Amino acid sequence: MRKGPMVFPQDLEIDTDSERFADRFDVTFRPSSCGRFAQLLRPSGQPIVQVSDVSNPGTNGCDVVPCERCGSPARVGRGYCLSCVLQQGLEYDGENAQHWDDVLEEVKVRGSEWRIGNYQILQQIGRGGMGMIYRARRRNSQHIVALKHILSVHADSREALARFRCEPVIVSSLRHPNILPIYELRETEDGLPFFTMKHAPGGTLLEAAQSLRHDPRRSVRLIAKVSRAMEYAHGEGVLHRDLKPGNILLDEHGEPLVSDFGLAKSLETPTDLTRTLTSFGTPGFIAPEQAHGPAKDVSPAADVYSIGAMLFYLLTGRPPFLGENALAVIKEAADKPSPKLRTVAPELDRDLEIICAKCLEREPEARYFSAGDLAEDLERWLEGRAIVARRLAAPVRVWRWSKRNPKFAGALAASVVLAVLNLLAIFAISHLLSIVGHARFAHHTVASVRFEDSRERTATLNSVTEAMTLDAADAKIDAAPGSAEEVEADARTSASRQETEL
Structure with a gap:
């Protein structure tokens, strides 16, 4: 692996003689670059914390996590201290370019005395399009809150500032156990807004x-x-x-x-x-x-x-x-x-x-x-x-x-309509044929009834005729002569009538 150049505070144009560092940091450098930055980021009067000393961060009074590469407590993100991140950037160029944004945001946060308003910043816990969210402690108090601070890139946008201020104004009117409460809306010395809210550790x-x-x-x-x-x-x-x-x-x-x-x-x-x-x-x-x-x-x-x-x-x-x-x-x-x-x-x-x-x-x-x-x-x-x-x-x-699906639905609807029309036509023809069939059956039935009626009438008429014939015959028989003399007298009378007529 190619070795990169040593990284010193001067390389980053950090003025270690400024008032910002004079009363806060001891800038006695160690031999290695990691040691130099660890010393630079160490509060004055406190020894450098070794890996064995930070296994339990709560014993040091602040959130200190050792660098995974060199063991320095000056960890800025992704497991490495500032020097190791910069070294990786110099050695691998584009492969570690994603570290730089984190470095720029984190480099200001790791000083344990960095404050926003009346709050001491302890740890970054989130980042959004509008702002950064930190875990913070109120000064002279052990009260832990979440602090949301607008990103500096939005400082010149009136609309972004208005929207950022809108959130705490809206939420401040809401009182519900399942809505994150907002405590206060403030501004930093440079006029940028921030607000604090309940810290949710889960x-x-x-x-x-x-x-x-x-x-x-x-x-x-x-x-x-x-x-x-x-x-x-x-x-x-x-x-x-x-x-x-x-x-x-x-x-x-x-x-x-x-x-x-x-x-x-x-x-x-x-x-x-x-x-x-x-x-x-x-x-x-x-x-x-x-x-x-x-x-x-x-x-x-x-x-x-x-x-x-x-x-x-x-x-x-x-x-x-x-x-x-x-x-x-x-x-x-x-x-x-x-x-x-x-x-x-x-x-x-x-x-x-x-x-x-x-x-x-x-x-x-x-x-x-x-x-x-x-x-x-x-x-x-x-x-x-x-x-x-x-x-x-x-x-x-x-x-x-x-x-x-309007096109497919239209085609399907047309097909359904045609199918329905075909069914209706088939039904109409079947109904017509059924009507014709019923008419023929009715005609045949009527003819049969008439024929049977005619037969019954003919039979009745024949019966009546036969009865009348029998009655006439009986009458004739009743009117016939009762003896031979009467028959002979009738015959003579008939014969004489015929002669007279001749």
Whole structure:
């Protein structure tokens, strides 16, 4: 490995004779560069702490962690002291370029006497787009707080300063056990704002996600409390608009605390700040309407979507939508329905899948009406009761599918219409044939009835005729002569009548 040049304070243009160092540091240098920086960063009158001395940082009165490379207590980040980081930068060039930003931010923090306002800075615990977050101790007190200080790059931006000041103003009106309280808003001597808030030593949901992955009941319990907190915030007229696992802190008892209201919006008093500053949020956890629509149209349903996305993340270990970059994730969320929970984690309960699906509906009106309704369903699930949410009716799902796929839906609808028309035509022809068949049958039946009636009439007539013939014959027989003399007399009479006529 190529050896780099020795690094001294003078190489970094550090004026060790200035008043800043005169009363704080003993600049008697050690032979090695690591030793020189360790001595430079050591408070005056205190010996250099060896590795064996810092195995228990609490015994030294400040947070001292040894450098993993040389053992120096002047550790600035990523396990190395300032000198080792700089040496690596000189020796490896681009391979260690990522260290430089950390060095620039950390080099000011490691002096144990560095202060912001009335607070002693102990440790950096977070960093965002707007500011740095430190663990700090109030002067003349053992009270530990989290201190958020705006980044100096935003010092000349009136909009950024206004937004930074907006967060503590909004949160100061909220009093809920699951919302991180903000204590005070102050300014440094150079006019840059900072504010202090409750220190949550349990980390974030993002950091705890791995341990929660196989404990769905605890995940649901945490999200239910977050939902209750947002129900309260919405009732006070405040939208969060950037809910994500990294913004949910955990206190010493593991209770969730909603934090980072930097993108919060007031429902009652919209301002120019809301319209002119970005109100985007974090892709993968923001609602589609928040990414594509105007800020004024964002409603509490957007926070409900984000809560559902957090629940999905805790239960499956991944956000609902994935993509190569932020724009791909946003497009995925806008164009496609959210994946079913149990397609990612089949072992989970079906009711949890229904709850997540309802939260992640693309249309705001299809989600839970409020964060309180979501919390109630989560609490019902924890208690083993039936949840209120149910799957949408089949016609509604078909209608939404057709809206998402208009061309395919149109072609399918045309095919269905043609099929229906064909069925109607077949039915009409069958009905007509049936009518004709019924008519023929009726005609045949009538003819048969008439024929039978005619036969009955003929038979009756024959019977009557025969009866009349028999009656006539009987009458003749009754009128016949009773003796031979009478017959002979009749014959003579007939014969004489005939002669007379001749």
